[in-house]
Amino acid sequence: MSDYYTIEGERPELAEIEVNAPESYIGRKILPTVTLVDKTAIVYYADATADVAAQTNRSDGSGPSATAISGTSATMTCTEACKRGTITPEEARTMGG
């Protein structure tokens, strides 16, 4: 019976197949993807702010005042979406090999 089970465990070769988003899906054009190696992080990003006046003088021995470029931050947590597919042993018998 075990002959009719396919490979067990991780399937990196399946994971590497490029997935084409369905043609009418526009979400990733609107909010482009940023890849992360952590599921939870604090992201810093720029918002539309008024122009900041340049500093024209400073005290001896002190540096210019800093203005944060990515002035806003938020905590983000990736949520999981999963889907399970099934191939029965009966179907595996007809798949050749």
Place this chain on the structure above:
Amino acid sequence: MKAQEQAIADLVLGTADKTFDPAKLMADAQTALDTVRPYEGRTALIGATITLKRVVMGLLNDSNASKVFSRLIAGASPSVAATGMNFSAWMSALAMYLGVDDVLAGDSVIWNAAGTTAEKFGIAVIDAGDDELSHKWQPVLGKTFQFMPDNGIPWQITTVPDRVNHNNLYDAYLWYYPKLMNEAAVYVFDGVGA
């Protein structure tokens, strides 16, 4: 991927700024464009395919807007008018009429979902997406953060042999977090009835 698309749609079209009125759409669209002007990128009209079609129908049914709008679709000659009524022409006409760079027509089930995105469309500024870190130094509408530890592969796929029910099971996992960073970069209309 449908769940991800739905999450993005809910965020982008979440809060309405204006009720759709075909008679005033050209002026209201200009208000929207003025609102999103501080942000960098291309302007886009975003909505479900069915919603955008209803916008077109609303314009054609309005006594004043229809004259301007149908002229945009028809062009200069009847022969052009005869061939110009496919959906691509409708989208081009909307882009010309409203003064946006692109029209993004989404899946009607997702972008016209009851209770969230139904009867809504928006005008937004979106960046090209070719720079993953553009949100660091320019105000963009938002990004979708995706957990990809393995060289940019979004999926974790595992085979699970089910010895009880005698099946081969394949589990695919995806982790994502869409984030709207500058809510003012999108202006949302609602009330586009059937």
